[in-house]
Amino acid sequence: MRALVFDRSLELHGDYPDPVARPGESIVRVSVAGICGTDLEIARGYMQYHGVPGHEFAGRVVESQNPALRGKRVVGEINAGCGRCAACSAGLARHCPNRTVLGILGRDGAFAEYLKLPDVNLIPIPDSITDDVAVFVEPLAAAYEIFEQTHLARNQTIVVLGDGRLGALVALALKGEKYLPIVAGHHREKLAQMARLGLETAEESALRDKFDVVIDCSGSESGFRRAIELVRPRGRIILKSTAAAAAELNLAPIVVNEITVIGSRCGRFQPALDALTAGKIDPRPLIDHTFTLEEGMAAFEAAKNPLNFKVLLSAT
Amino acid sequence: MRALVFDRSLELHGDYPDPVARPGESIVRVSVAGICGTDLEIARGYMQYHGVPGHEFAGRVVESQNPALRGKRVVGEINAGCGRCAACSAGLARHCPNRTVLGILGRDGAFAEYLKLPDVNLIPIPDSITDDVAVFVEPLAAAYEIFEQTHLARNQTIVVLGDGRLGALVALALKGEKYLPIVAGHHREKLAQMARLGLETAEESALRDKFDVVIDCSGSESGFRRAIELVRPRGRIILKSTAAAAAELNLAPIVVNEITVIGSRCGRFQPALDALTAGKIDPRPLIDHTFTLEEGMAAFEAAKNPLNFKVLLSAT
Numbered sequence: 001m002r003a004l005v006f007d008r009s010l011e012l013h014g015d016y017p018d019p020v021a022r023p024g025e026s027i028v029r030v031s032v033a034g035i036c037g038t039d040l041e042i043a044r045g046y047m048q049y050h051g052v053p054g055h056e057f058a059g060r061v062v063e064s065q066n067p068a069l070r071g072k073r074v075v076g077e078i079n080a081g082c083g084r085c086a087a088c089s090a091g092l093a094r095h096c097p098n099r100t101v102l103g104i105l106g107r108d109g110a111f112a113e114y115l116k117l118p119d120v121n122l123i124p125i126p127d128s129i130t131d132d133v134a135v136f137v138e139p140l141a142a143a144y145e146i147f148e149q150t151h152l153a154r155n156q157t158i159v160v161l162g163d164g165r166l167g168a169l170v171a172l173a174l175k176g177e178k179y180l181p182i183v184a185g186h187h188r189e190k191l192a193q194m195a196r197l198g199l200e201t202a203e204e205s206a207l208r209d210k211f212d213v214v215i216d217c218s219g220s221e222s223g224f225r226r227a228i229e230l231v232r233p234r235g236r237i238i239l240k241s242t243a244a245a246a247a248e249l250n251l252a253p254i255v256v257n258e259i260t261v262i263g264s265r266c267g268r269f270q271p272a273l274d275a276l277t278a279g280k281i282d283p284r285p286l287i288d289h290t291f292t293l294e295e296g297m298a299a300f301e302a303a304k305n306p307l308n309f310k311v312l313l314s315a316t
Numbered sequence: 317m318r319a320l321v322f323d324r325s326l327e328l329h330g331d332y333p334d335p336v337a338r339p340g341e342s343i344v345r346v347s348v349a350g351i352c353g354t355d356l357e358i359a360r361g362y363m364q365y366h367g368v369p370g371h372e373f374a375g376r377v378v379e380s381q382n383p384a385l386r387g388k389r390v391v392g393e394i395n396a397g398c399g400r401c402a403a404c405s406a407g408l409a410r411h412c413p414n415r416t417v418l419g420i421l422g423r424d425g426a427f428a429e430y431l432k433l434p435d436v437n438l439i440p441i442p443d444s445i446t447d448d449v450a451v452f453v454e455p456l457a458a459a460y461e462i463f464e465q466t467h468l469a470r471n472q473t474i475v476v477l478g479d480g481r482l483g484a485l486v487a488l489a490l491k492g493e494k495y496l497p498i499v500a501g502h503h504r505e506k507l508a509q510m511a512r513l514g515l516e517t518a519e520e521s522a523l524r525d526k527f528d529v530v531i532d533c534s535g536s537e538s539g540f541r542r543a544i545e546l547v548r549p550r551g552r553i554i555l556k557s558t559a560a561a562a563a564e565l566n567l568a569p570i571v572v573n574e575i576t577v578i579g580s581r582c583g584r585f586q587p588a589l590d591a592l593t594a595g596k597i598d599p600r601p602l603i604d605h606t607f608t609l610e611e612g613m614a615a616f617e618a619a620k621n622p623l624n625f626k627v628l629l630s631a632t
Contacts, residue, residue: 087549095549095573149574224567233403233411242568249565251540252558254579257411258465261577263570 003052003112004296004313010043012296016052019108019116026064026119028074032131032290033057033110033313035303036139036165037219039103043300047104054110054313055103058125058134066119075137077121077269078102093120094266111296113315123269126277132290135312136283137272139165143173144275145267146238152213154178161204161227162217163190165309166240168286170217171199173272176280181215189307197285216241225249233257238264286310319368319428320612320629326359328612332368335424335432342380342435344390348447348606349373349426349629351619352455352481353535355419359616363420370426370629371419374441374450382435391453393437393585394418409436410582427612429631439585442593448606451628452599453588455481459489460591461583462554468529470494477520477543478533479506481625482556484602486533487515489588492596497531505623513601532557541565549573554580602626 003016021027034056038046042053055078061069080100081093088096102117103109125134143166152158156179160171163185174181175198183194184204191201210232216223217240227237228250239261254261275281286309291299293315303311319332337343350372354362358369371394377385396416397409404412418433419425441450459482468474472495476487479501490497491514499510500520507517526548532539533556541564543553555577570577591597604624607615609631619627 092550145574149576234408239567239571242571251555254577255555255558255581257579258461258581259579260465261570261579263573263575263577265571265574 001113002293003108004054004293005051006043006053007050010053010297010300012294016112019114021063021116023065024118024120025116026061026066026069026122027114027116028057028059028076028122029062029114030057030059030110030112030315032059032135033315034135034139035299035311035313039111040300040303042104049104051103052108052110052112052115053103054112055101056135056138057110057115058131058137059110059115061122062114064119069119069122069124072122072124073127073131073134074122074124075134075269075273076102076117076123078104078138079266080107080118080121111293111313113293123273125273129276132284132287132312133276133282134273136169136286136310137269137276138266139169140173140272140276140281140283141267141269142166142240142265143170143267144271145264146170146173146215147177147271148267149262149264150236150238152179156212157209158182158213158215159184159202159207159211159230160215160217161185161223161230162219162241163187163194163201164217164219164306165286166219167217168194168197168199168309169283170215170240172197172281172283173275175199176275187306193309211235213238219243228253228259231257231259233259235259237261240264283310287312290314317429318609319424320370320609321367322359322369323366326369326613326616328610332428335430337379337432339381340434340436341432342377342382342385342438343430343432344373344375344392344438345378345430346373346375346426346428346631348375348451349631350451350455351615351627351629355427356616356619358420365420367419368424368426368428368431369419370428371417372451372454373426373431374447374453375426375431377438378430380435385435385438385440388438388440389443389447389450390438390440391450391585391589392418392431392433392439394420394454395582396423396434396437427609427629429609439589441589445592448600448603448628449592449598450589452485452602452626453585453592455485456489456588456592456597456599457583457585458482458556458581459486459583460587461580462486462489462531463493463587464583465578465580466552466554468495472528473525474498474529474531475500475518475523475527475546476531476533477501477539477546478535478557479503479510479517480533480535480622481602482535483533484510484513484515484625485599486531486556488513488597488599489591491515492591503622509625527551529554535559544569544575547573547575549575551575553577556580599626603628606630
C-alpha cells in the first residue's frame with residue numbers, strides 16, 4: 001500500500017506492507033487523516049518512532065471478524081491496551097503501561113491507505129457527520145478529557161493559553177459546553193481567526209487579571225510559568241502541553257497559593273463524537289488545506305506553518 | 317518585653333516594645349511556642365523577615381475588647397487578612413494578597429512574651445488539652461488542609477515522602493482519620509521513631525510500587541521528582557514542600573500520566589483542634605526538648621538537629 005513512513009526522515013512509500021489483522025483486530029481503509037503537533041515532533045525524532053505516523057483519522061472497516069463493525073465508517077481510539085493490567089481493567093487502556101499507540105508507539109498509523117486497530121478501539125460514526133468532521137474526534141476528545149477530570153462551574157473565569165490547534169479545539173469545546181473562555185496568544189492573525197469562530201480573544205502579554213482556571217495549550221516552554229502567574233490562589237491549572245520548561249521554574253507558588261495542577265492528555269472518544277453529532281461544535285472552519293497522500297511532504301510543510309490550524313491528508 | 321528578634325541574626329532582646337493592639341485585635345501572653353522549619357529558614361534570611369519569628373503557639377488573652385476572648389486560653393490562625401478583598405470575603409484570609417502573617421510577614425510572632433492578633437484569628441481551646449498539645453494545632457492544621465482540598469478514599473495507597481516534622485504530623489493526621497499511610501524517608505533513626513508512633517515506614521529508595529497518592533513533605537529539592545516517579549497514572553501528588561527542584565524537572569509525565577498535583581499549605585485550625593481534643597492524635601511523643609525564651613539560641617540549634625522532631629520554647 002501507499003504510506004508515509006518515518007525512518008530518520010519522512011518518505012512516501014509505494015509498496016509498504018499492508019497491515020495484517022491479529023485476532024480481535026480489524027482493518028480500516030483511511031479516508032481522511034489529520035496532521036497534528038505530535039506528528040511534526042515525530043518527524044523531528046520524538047518518541048524514537050519508526051513507521052507510519054498519524055493518529056487522527058476517519059475511515060471504513062474493510063476487514064473484521066466483528067459483524068457490527070464490518071463495512072462501517074469509524075473513528076478509532078489510538079491507545080491499544082494489553083487488556084490484562086490494572087489500568088485496562090479499570091477501562092483506562094490509554095494508561096496501560098504495555099500499550100501501543102497508533103502512529104506514535106509500536107503501531108503503524110493513519111498516514112497510509114490502511115491501518116489496523118483492536119475492534120474495541122473502533123467507534124462507528126453516524127451518517128450525519130462527514131469524514132472531515134469525524135477526523136476531529138481524536139483531538140477534540142483531548143479537549144473533552146478536561147470535563148472528565150474536573151468539574152468547571154459555568155461562572156468561573158477561564159483562559160486558554162495558546163492560539164494554536166489545541167487551544168482552538170479546547171476553546172471551541174468549552175464554548176460548545178456553554179463556558180466563556182478567553183483564548184490568549186501572541187499571533188494577531190490567529191487571534192483574529194479565533195474571533196471569527198466566535199471566541200473571545202486576548203493578547204497574552206496584556207493579561208492582568210487572575211483567572212479561576214488556566215488551561216495551558218501553549219506548547220511552549222514558558223506556558224506553565226505564565227499559567228502560574230495568571231491563576232488565582234486556590235485556582236486550577238490544566239496542563240495540556242508537555243513542553244513545560246523545567247529550568248528556572250519556581251514551584252513554590254503552587255504550594256503557597258494552593259494551586260491544583262491537572263495533567264491532561266487523551267480522552268474518551270464518545271463525548272467528543274456526541275458533541276460533533278449534536279452540532280455543538282463545527283470544526284470545519286479550522287481546516288486550511290487538504291492534500292493527497294502523494295502530497296504528504298507538502299502537507300507536513302503546510303502543517304509546520306504556524307498560521308495553519310489543521311492540515312488534512314485524504315487517501316482518496 | 318523579652319523576645320527573640322531576627323535582624324540579620326537572631327538575638328534575645330530584653331526590652332523589645334510590647335505589642336499595642338489596634339481596634340479588633342487582642343494581646344496574648346505566649347505560654348508555649350514551637351520552632352518549625354520555616355523559622356529556621358527565616359533565621360537564614362527567608363522572606364527577608366525582620367522582627368520576632370514564631371507562629372506556632374498557645375497562650376492566654378490578657379487584653380481584648382471582646383469579652384468572649386478575655387482571659388481565655390487560645391491558639392491563633394497566623395494569616396491576618398485585610399477583611400475586604402475577594403479572598404477574605406470567601407473566608408480565605410490565608411490567601412488575602414494584603415495579609416500579614418504572624419512571625420513570617422509584617423507581623424511580630426510568638427517567640428516573645430506577648431503577641432497581638434485580630435480577634436477573629438483567635439480560637440479558645442478546651443481545658444482538656446494542655447498547652448504543649450495545643451501548640452501543635454498550627455502545624456497539624458497544615459496536615460488537615462489536605463482533607464479540605466481533596467477527597468481521599470480509605471482504600472487508596474498513600475505514601476508520605478519525608479520523615480521530618482511535617483511528614484510525621486501528616487502521617488499522624490492520616491492515621492488519626494483511619495487511613496494507612498506509609499512514611500518513607502532516608503533516616504533510619506527517624507523511621508524507627510515513626511514506627512514507635514505506630515506508623516508504617518519504609519526506606520524511600522527501596523520503594524518500587526506505584527501509589528494512588530504521594531504526599532511530598534520531604535522539604536528537599538528532589539521530593540517532587542521522586543513523587544512523580546512514585547505516583548500511578550491518574551494519581552495525585554500533594555505538594556507540601558516548597559523546595560521542589562525546578563532544574564532538571566521533566567513535567568511531561570504529569571501530562572502523559574494525567575497526574576493531579578495539589579499545592580497545599582496552611583489550613584483551618586478547627587479540624588486540627590477537634591482532632592486533638594478528641595484524642596485522635598497525641599503529638600506529645602514528638603516533643604524532644606523544651607527551652608526557655610532565654611535559651612532561644614540553644615533551642616534553635618536543637619531544632620536544626622535533623623533527629624529532633626519538635627523543639628518548644630516556654631515563656632514561663
